[in-house]
């Protein structure tokens with residue numbers, strides 16, 4: 001495993017983090033089994049992964065429960081990165097971001113109880129405000145939680161360049177931005193140029209997610225899959241036309257190069273993101289230990305310059 005330090009923090013994170021969304025058991029189909037999720041988390045530990053990205057929304061607390069069960073006392077040794085701010089009703093219905101200071105505090109307290117921690121190493125705003133709370137008020141609440149020892153660091157997820165710029169102006173010690181980024185989703189590159197590292201020096205950590213495009217870039221789908229309604233991918237445009245056909249040449253290239261190197265296409269897709277300027281670490285979701293074992297092979301591919309030169313034209317050809 002390789003480790004990277006988030007700028008301005010003592011957070012030394014493994015290049016791959018374990019994403020806990022799917023193991024929450026909601027929105028990811030019918031094949032999530034707690035026993036295998038626990039095995040996947042333990043396999044991540046065995047492979048040197050030292051941080052876990054979760055959220056209250058993931059299975060409405062179930063991901064946290066499984067994470068605590070799998071880690072046991074080791075939850076105090078690793079970095080648990082969770083999120084704050086989303087209100088969901090326990091039945092169905094739309095979840096919404098409530099970033100009022102009262103809700104930030106209550107949501108953080110609930111996570112501390114669920115995760116059986118006294119301090120959360122990294123607390124991230126799950127997505128931008130959908131009410132009218134000024135970002136400064138939210139940041140004040142996070143700073144107060146840090147002062148009170150409830151959290152060690154805080155960051156933001158899914159903020160665009162302008163909002164991120166505003167947040168950094170008010171609170172330069174923001175630890176990180178969590179953002180989607182992959183061979184097929186590269187909007188982050190604009191924020192990188194404009195805000196994250198405008199003069200080359202990185203101002204905060206960047207944690208990228210969906211590096212596998214929800215499994216698409218693993219190359220495991222020989223034909224276009226049809227997901228059940230319980231799997232969020234049934235409505236994901238990347239698994240329907242015209243995107244499905246447009247990305248097949250890239251997936252074929254990942255399979256071919258992977259076969260030559262005896263490496264899984266998933267590892268190539270993850271390694272590509274880890275090599276991009278400004279990317280600190282990648283969060284990768286997994287339901288089973290075999291998936292973790294395949295994904296961590298990204299590390300051994302990072303320095304294969306010729307491989308990356310060969311693959312880049314295929315990646316660029318996927319730009320819309």
Ligand SMILES: NC(=O)c1ccc[n+]([C@@H]2O[C@H](COP(=O)([O-])OP(=O)(O)OC[C@H]3O[C@@H](n4cnc5c(N)ncnc54)[C@H](OP(=O)(O)O)[C@@H]3O)[C@@H](O)[C@H]2O)c1
Pocket residue numbers: 018019020021022028029053054126127157158178209210211212213214215216218220264266283284285286287290291292294295
């Ligand atoms: N902050 C946010 O708003 C936000 C949003 C999204 C995600 N995230 C975080 O980022 C994490 C990663 O994103 P993601 O889980 O949405 O997408 P992802 O990492 O691109 O895809 C994960 C899924 O791909 C499949 N997979 C993984 N490794 C595989 C392998 N080696 N071979 C075959 N299939 C494999 C698994 O699903 P199947 O086996 O079912 O195919 C797994 O659940 C999340 O868990 C979450 O922690 C954060």
